[in-house]
Amino acid sequence: MPTIIMTKWPVKIDGSVKAKAMTFLQKLSADDTSPGLHLEPIAGAADPRVRTGRVDQFWRAVMFRLDGAGESHYVIHGVWPHDDAIAVASRVRLKVNPINGLPQIEQVRLERSGTAAHTVDPPVAPAEPLLARLGRVREDLVGRLGVPADVADLALAAPDEDTILDLAQRHDGWLGMLLVDLATSDSIDTIAERLQIATPEETGDEDADLLRSLKQPAAQAQFAFIDGQEELRRVIEKGDFGSWRVFLHPEQRRYAVRRYKGPFRLSGGAGTGKTVVLIHRARVLAREQPHARIVLTTFTTNLADALRDGLAQLDPAIPQTTALNEPGVYVNGVDALAAAVIRTAGTAITDAVQTVLGDARSSPTARTPNGRWREVIEASSSELPPEIANETFLSAEYALVVLPSRVKNEAEYRRVRRSNRGVALDRAKRDRVWALIAAYRAQCRIDGTLDFAEAAAVAAAHLAATGGQADHVLVDEGQDLSPTHWQVLRALVADGEDDLFIAEDSHQRIYGNHIVLGRYGIKIVGRSQRLTLNYRTTAQNLRYAMAMLDGGDYVDLEDQEEATGYRSARSGPAPKVDSVDSLAAELDTIADRIRSWLDCGATPETIAVLVPDKFQRERVVNALNERGVPARAVDRDRPAEGRVLVMTMYRAKGMEFAKVVLADAGFRSAAEQARLDGLDDAERHDAELRARSLIYVAATRARDELAVLQRR
Numbered sequence: 001m002p003t004i005i006m007t008k009w010p011v012k013i014d015g016s017v018k019a020k021a022m023t024f025l026q027k028l029s030a031d032d033t034s035p036g037l038h039l040e041p042i043a044g045a046a047d048p049r050v051r052t053g054r055v056d057q058f059w060r061a062v063m064f065r066l067d068g069a070g071e072s073h074y075v076i077h078g079v080w081p082h083d084d085a086i087a088v089a090s091r092v093r094l095k096v097n098p099i100n101g102l103p104q105i106e107q108v109r110l111e112r113s114g115t116a117a118h119t120v121d122p123p124v125a126p127a128e129p130l131l132a133r134l135g136r137v138r139e140d141l142v143g144r145l146g147v148p149a150d151v152a153d154l155a156l157a158a159p160d161e162d163t164i165l166d167l168a169q170r171h172d173g174w175l176g177m178l179l180v181d182l183a184t185s186d187s188i189d190t191i192a193e194r195l196q197i198a199t200p201e202e203t204g205d206e207d208a209d210l211l212r213s214l215k216q217p218a219a220q221a222q223f224a225f226i227d228g229q230e231e232l233r234r235v236i237e238k239g240d241f242g243s244w245r246v247f248l249h250p251e252q253r254r255y256a257v258r259r260y261k262g263p264f265r266l267s268g269g270a271g272t273g274k275t276v277v278l279i280h281r282a283r284v285l286a287r288e289q290p291h292a293r294i295v296l297t298t299f300t301t302n303l304a305d306a307l308r309d310g311l312a313q314l315d316p317a318i319p320q321t322t323a324l325n326e327p328g329v330y331v332n333g334v335d336a337l338a339a340a341v342i343r344t345a346g347t348a349i350t351d352a353v354q355t356v357l358g359d360a361r362s363s364p365t366a367r368t369p370n371g372r373w374r375e376v377i378e379a380s381s382s383e384l385p386p387e388i389a390n391e392t393f394l395s396a397e398y399a400l401v402v403l404p405s406r407v408k409n410e411a412e413y414r415r416v417r418r419s420n421r422g423v424a425l426d427r428a429k430r431d432r433v434w435a436l437i438a439a440y441r442a443q444c445r446i447d448g449t450l451d452f453a454e455a456a457a458v459a460a461a462h463l464a465a466t467g468g469q470a471d472h473v474l475v476d477e478g479q480d481l482s483p484t485h486w487q488v489l490r491a492l493v494a495d496g497e498d499d500l501f502i503a504e505d506s507h508q509r510i511y512g513n514h515i516v517l518g519r520y521g522i523k524i525v526g527r528s529q530r531l532t533l534n535y536r537t538t539a540q541n542l543r544y545a546m547a548m549l550d551g552g553d554y555v556d557l558e559d560q561e562e563a564t565g566y567r568s569a570r571s572g573p574a575p576k577v578d579s580v581d582s583l584a585a586e587l588d589t590i591a592d593r594i595r596s597w598l599d600c601g602a603t604p605e606t607i608a609v610l611v612p613d614k615f616q617r618e619r620v621v622n623a624l625n626e627r628g629v630p631a632r633a634v635d636r637d638r639p640a641e642g643r644v645l646v647m648t649m650y651r652a653k654g655m656e657f658a659k660v661v662l663a664d665a666g667f668r669s670a671a672e673q674a675r676l677d678g679l680d681d682a683e684r685h686d687a688e689l690r691a692r693s694l695i696y697v698a699a700t701r702a703r704d705e706l707a708v709l710q711r712r
């Protein structure tokens with residue numbers, strides 16, 4: 001049967017044509033001799049392999065036919081209206097790039113008009129174009145990396161990064177990726193290595209050479225061999241043809257499929273496709289090991305919902321299970337996962353509670369309410385200074401020191417190591433802190449509740465005693481997890497091959513404290529890599545977001561300084577940053593901005609207003625509705641259609657929108673300021689880092705346009 005090789009299609013087609021294209025491709029993949037397909041060569045075409053096929057009366061598919069291993073292969077270039085299709089088919093050529101061995105669809109110049117098929121105004125070269133400033137010469141681009149000469153000349157004349165990114169956006173696949181890389185300070189060797197470029201071997205059989213080239217890792221960012229009718233349907237039905245589902249960057253593919261001898265850590269800035277790698281990896285593991293118990297987890301339930309949806313979109317055939325310890329992929333937030341361990345353990349959980357808390361609770365499934373630490377502090381007559389007797393310090397001390405070390409009494413607390421905790425505690429202070437912790441525990445015992453960190457610690461102790469319940473654990477948003485989360489995940493899976501795969505970005509830590517994985521039995525030892533190409537955010541918005549982090553000392557889960565260098569594949573307008581004098585002016589400006597986007601054809605649900613807290617969320621929703629802009633608050637529910645979405649910056653984590661307004665960026669309520677003022681230096685410093693990260697997270701949710709409003 002013929003093999004279909006999809007490419008990222010250069011034109012977007014609408015739903016009804018898509019359905020017909022699907023039928024056409026299904027027929028083609030079943031039998032390419034069927035006369036209804038009207039497969040035809042084009043007389044005088046630049047490439048004798050080119051064929052057109054009849055999608056319907058009006059639309060034609062353009063493709064290349066290759067023969068190899070006794071089978072025909074069709075590289076589908078795209079679908080166009082009849083006359084355009086003939087014009088495209090006459091001038092396109094598929095060849096192996098002689099320098100880098102990658103497949104290249106080029107447009108041959110039309111002799112009649114003497115113009116290039118893809119005309120681009122050559123920029124006027126400034127005194128020193130960007131690539132010259134970076135020390136690049138024509139030989140690097142053309143002779144070493146295989147950039148076509150005409151594209152190389154445009155790139156070499158580009159005055160700045162944005163111009164190169166514009167050029168990159170006009171070239172799909174490896175060429176676009178090379179251009180993005182060339183605009184950075186990475187060495188030519190690094191760039192070549194990243195795309196695994198190698199000089200091609202020529203066998204004399206051109207079709208076989210092309211097929212080999214199409215299978216190169218960097219080629220798969222643009223060409224996908226379709227594995228059966230079902231995959232064909234998914235590729236065509238789901239959104240655009242350039243989607244993450246099909247065309248992975250070679251680095252993403254490597255991390256999705258590679259085997260690791262132990263825990264692996266994948267870092268990367270916002271939008272670099274970490275979640276995409278995790279979802280693909282879950283699929284790869286599930287397909288290769290149908291009996292494996294695979295866990296895909298993250299920090300919140302909302303993010304887990306998105307992972308679940310993403311996996312189902314990628315491949316509905318992958319079995320998702322709703323119970324741990326069963327074959328298939330179990331997707332859940334890490335706290336829900338810990339709760340599930342406790343629930344299914346039943347009364348057998350008593351031993352684990354005893355191990356962690358030193359008391360007996362038989363069915364500790366209720367949650368400790370927020371504010372319990374405050375009540376305990378208020379009810380005590382502790383002589384501790386305010387920078388210790390506060391909720392932030394005590395809950396952190398409890399989650400970072402007491403629970404992971406399973407401290408059960410004052411004597412143990414006196415001895416425990418408090419590494420990386422800012423405030424030093426002498427013996428008297430330790431005893432007083434313990435008195436508060438003991439009061440907290442006593443109250444929770446009476447209520448029969450556990451807080452989230454306790455529940456994770458108890459679940460970890462239970463698993464450690466009774467054995468793991470998974471074969472592979474994949475973790476997203478690792479930077480936000482707390483020590484007992486890591487303990488439960490470590491205990492969930494036995495040490496061994498592909499046990500833990502962790503995606504994280506320390507710049508996006510907005511919840512917990514900084515921690516180091518090695519302390520919780522997760523030894524990365526050199527198995528750590530970084531993704532650096534941002535798929536989501538335009539270079540302009542990314543620059544704005546990165547500037548929020550300037551000067552902050554961010555440290556990753558292996559206690560190393562976090563790298564900042566990463567780049568965007570997309571270019572767009574600069575963010576609009578406005579300062580306003582009053583709340584009313586701010587709300588008016590938000591409404592005006594959104595109205596102008598809607599007037600230009602944006603759909604409401606692709607626009608989000610991100611605010612610091614729930615109070616402001618309600619205020620913005622009301623103000624927008626009053627001003628005739630339909631808006632809706634998003635909380636735990638999934639975003640609905642037809643209205644502009646308004647949510648807290650926390651809720652927006654992991655999401656993305658075409659257009660984003662950051663309202664009241666950097667706002668701090670009086671209560672929050674008072675809380676920060678009451679903290680010790682180390683806690684305050686960490687809180688400041690998290691506050692900057694929150695703006696970074698929020699700003700990187702914008703795909704195309706970002707507007708920022710600050711109060712003067």
Ligand SMILES: Nc1ncnc2c1ncn2[C@@H]1O[C@H](COP(=O)(O)OP(=O)(O)OP(=O)(O)O)[C@@H](O)[C@H]1O
Pocket residue numbers: 242243244247248249252268269270271272273274275276277505508535536653654655656700
């Ligand atoms: N290979 C790819 N081709 C096309 N789009 C991609 C690719 N990889 C990722 N994307 C897109 O880039 C966006 C960001 O991807 P993803 O959410 O996986 O990044 P992330 O690193 O997890 O981001 P964040 O840390 O901000 O949550 C998504 O829209 C995703 O579909």
